Amino acid sequence: MTQELTSPSPAPQAPGPGRGPGWWRDAVIYQVYVRSFADSDGDGVGDLRGARERLPYLRDLGVDAVWLTPFYASPQADGGYDVADYRAVDPLFGNLQDADDLIRTAHDLDLRVIVDIVPNHTSDRHPWFRDPELARQRYVFRPGKGEDGELPPNDWESVFGGPAWTRTDRGDWYLHLFAPEQPDLDWDNPDVHAEFEAVMRFWLDLGVDGFRVDVAHGMVKASGLPDIGHGQQAKLIGNQVLPFFDQDGVHAIHRTWRRLLDGYGDTHGRQVIGVAEAWAPTAERLALYVRPDELHQAFNFRAATLLMLALPGSAYLYQGEELGLPEVTDLPDDVRQDPAFFRGSRAGGQDGFRDGCRVPLPWTGEAPPYGFGAGGSWLPQPADWAPLTVDAQTDDPDSTLELYRTALGLRRRLPGLGDGGMSWQPAPDGVLAFTRPGLLCTVNTLPHDVELPSPGTPLLSSAPVTVNGSVAVLPGDSCIWWAIPTAGR
Numbered sequence: 001m002t003q004e005l006t007s008p009s010p011a012p013q014a015p016g017p018g019r020g021p022g023w024w025r026d027a028v029i030y031q032v033y034v035r036s037f038a039d040s041d042g043d044g045v046g047d048l049r050g051a052r053e054r055l056p057y058l059r060d061l062g063v064d065a066v067w068l069t070p071f072y073a074s075p076q077a078d079g080g081y082d083v084a085d086y087r088a089v090d091p092l093f094g095n096l097q098d099a100d101d102l103i104r105t106a107h108d109l110d111l112r113v114i115v116d117i118v119p120n121h122t123s124d125r126h127p128w129f130r131d132p133e134l135a136r137q138r139y140v141f142r143p144g145k146g147e148d149g150e151l152p153p154n155d156w157e158s159v160f161g162g163p164a165w166t167r168t169d170r171g172d173w174y175l176h177l178f179a180p181e182q183p184d185l186d187w188d189n190p191d192v193h194a195e196f197e198a199v200m201r202f203w204l205d206l207g208v209d210g211f212r213v214d215v216a217h218g219m220v221k222a223s224g225l226p227d228i229g230h231g232q233q234a235k236l237i238g239n240q241v242l243p244f245f246d247q248d249g250v251h252a253i254h255r256t257w258r259r260l261l262d263g264y265g266d267t268h269g270r271q272v273i274g275v276a277e278a279w280a281p282t283a284e285r286l287a288l289y290v291r292p293d294e295l296h297q298a299f300n301f302r303a304a305t306l307l308m309l310a311l312p313g314s315a316y317l318y319q320g321e322e323l324g325l326p327e328v329t330d331l332p333d334d335v336r337q338d339p340a341f342f343r344g345s346r347a348g349g350q351d352g353f354r355d356g357c358r359v360p361l362p363w364t365g366e367a368p369p370y371g372f373g374a375g376g377s378w379l380p381q382p383a384d385w386a387p388l389t390v391d392a393q394t395d396d397p398d399s400t401l402e403l404y405r406t407a408l409g410l411r412r413r414l415p416g417l418g419d420g421g422m423s424w425q426p427a428p429d430g431v432l433a434f435t436r437p438g439l440l441c442t443v444n445t446l447p448h449d450v451e452l453p454s455p456g457t458p459l460l461s462s463a464p465v466t467v468n469g470s471v472a473v474l475p476g477d478s479c480i481w482w483a484i485p486t487a488g489r
């Protein structure tokens with residue numbers, strides 16, 4: 001239920017959240033999963049030209065930046081997170097000119113562009129890994145245990161399930177914290193550092209505004225690669241420091257990158273950022289990644305959109321959430337592509353499979369592919385998605401899409417909402433209440449209505465709110481933004 005219930009405050013002087021210096025502090029950043037966003041050439045796979053053509057949709061939605069998932073040359077063993085050439089666009093997604101065009105069009109529309117960088121591992125098709133000599137210098141190779149080296153060097157498990165080691169024809173083993181097609185780089189080798197700095201400069205020169213750093217907690221492993229001592233290690237991730245994740249040594253790498261980004265930004269008169277995808281066991285350890293001399297942000301997704309957008313700081317939206325797309329849970333096994341599905345829970349790896357939330361976006365029409373492209377879609381779309389298309393939801397005040405558009409519009413128009421202060425307010429049990437510049441946010445976490453003294457005029461509501469004189473009735477599981485006076489208005 002989308003309800004913009006009253007006119008918001010006047011437009012701020014300038015430049016608004018996500019736009020001025022320090023733009024990243026309060027920006028709303030939209031993840032474009034390129035393969036599933038929009039297909040321009042009818043091969044059933046989303047591509048860069050398709051994404052570029054749909055950028056006006058994102059500008060109108062009200063986001064400030066797009067983060068593009070990997071579109072680099074890759075055998076696609078893990079949806080592009082297995083990169084074979086960090087400076088080339090995979091033909092599946094277009095070419096370098098398409099990337100350049102997309103970046104320019106985004107900037108013309110006042111949208112910034114963040115691209116993925118994948119430093120923990122490459123593809124096993126990367127030229128370094130294909131050259132046996134180079135591979136042994138730049139990846140993590142070890143002799144096996146056992147009489148003939150037939151056992152893996154230690155007991156580490158892949159996040160996707162199964163052992164984290166694969167034996168080569170020559171008898172030694174290489175480490176892969178993810179799929180066997182994703183060998184881990186050896187960050188003790190200065191060549192690896194130099195290469196990633198050069199790759200970053202390459203994309204900065206093309207105009208990108210920052211990098212989302214994949215597995216930013218993974219590059220450094222504990223010396224001696226000690227055993228962990230028990231299985232089901234995927235369950236430990238994010239709960240404790242592991243010898244392969246969240247080692248203190250990763251912070252030196254992030255410091256170097258921060259110097260590179262700041263230096264580049266200073267020289268080129270723009271602010272470029274690094275965003276950690278960091279799995280850390282505590283908030284305190286996660287905060288280490290965003291110390292002033294490290295990366296600018298560590299991102300997270302939250303579920304309750306209005307609450308998230310009312311909080312200080314930037315926000316990340318995952319492609320399709322603005323349409324309320326459900327995860328597709330009944331994909332047949334033979335269309336699935338996620339390596340975690342094939343190695344996953346059966347082998348003690350990551351829970352859950354990602355294909356179900358990568359089903360291509362529905363744009364328009366009554367039947368698949370719903371305007372995604374002219375030639376079907378690489379994962380089948382459900383037959384009942386017609387009411388969820390962008391066209392079907394546009395101008396429907398009760399739609400999820402209009403809820404997002406309204407919330408993002410308000411966020412831009414309320415001065416200081418993105419980066420200003422926050423103050424908790426008294427509220428009945430089960431209700432959260434806090435003020436931000438220009439609004440009070442109430443969240444009823446209970447499944448039933450709660451009454452409280454009316455805080456004022458509702459601005460935006462995720463469910464119908466009633467105000468009876470001095471009493472407001474908050475529906476169960478709802479978030480409401482209330483107008484409050486802003487100093488100086």
Ligand code: NOJ
Nearest residue numbers: 078081118178214215277
């Ligand atoms: C995290 C990404 O979100 C995921 O899709 C990928 O499989 C792993 N990193 C490995 O690169």
